[in-house]
Amino acid sequence: MSKNPILSIAVTAIVVALAFALNPSAEQHRAKIKAAVAERSPIAGALGIGALAAFASTYHPLGVASYTTVNDRTVSVGAFGMVFFIQPSQDH
Numbered sequence: 001m002s003k004n005p006i007l008s009i010a011v012t013a014i015v016v017a018l019a020f021a022l023n024p025s026a027e028q029h030r031a032k033i034k035a036a037v038a039e040r041s042p043i044a045g046a047l048g049i050g051a052l053a054a055f056a057s058t059y060h061p062l063g064v065a066s067y068t069t070v071n072d073r074t075v076s077v078g079a080f081g082m083v084f085f086i087q088p089s090q091d092h
Contacts, residue, residue, distance in 0.1 A: 009044055016042055016064065018080065019063075019064035019065070019080060020063060022081040023061060023062075023064060023065065023066055023079065024066055024078035024083045026066075026068070026079060029057065029068045029076045030057060030068075031054075031083075032083040032084075033050060033053055033054040033055060033085060034050035034051050034054045035050070035085075036050070036055075036085035037049055040087075040092065048077060053070055053075070056070050056071075057069065057070050057075060057076075058070070063071035064079065065077065066078050067077040067078070
């Protein structure tokens with residue numbers, strides 16, 4: 001019965017270490033922004049709007065996760081090596 005807490009602590013430590021090691025870089029976020037904009041609008045992709053948005057983005061690392069913002073709006077979040085593009089709302 002005493003092995004369960006030790007195993008739980010070990011698994012938690014491994015997961016946290018992996019989260020730190022796999023935290024997406026700023027370049028991974030920017031690549032995802034470019035790809036998502038081009039996917040949603042081929043014209044915007046051809047005009048380089050995604051590259052412009054990616055260039056204007058600010059990267060915020062949190063250790064185990066990260067996110068990018070453009071004009072104080074979150075446009076991507078990432079963790080464990082994965083980046084997710086968030087469509088900014090049009091109401092602001």
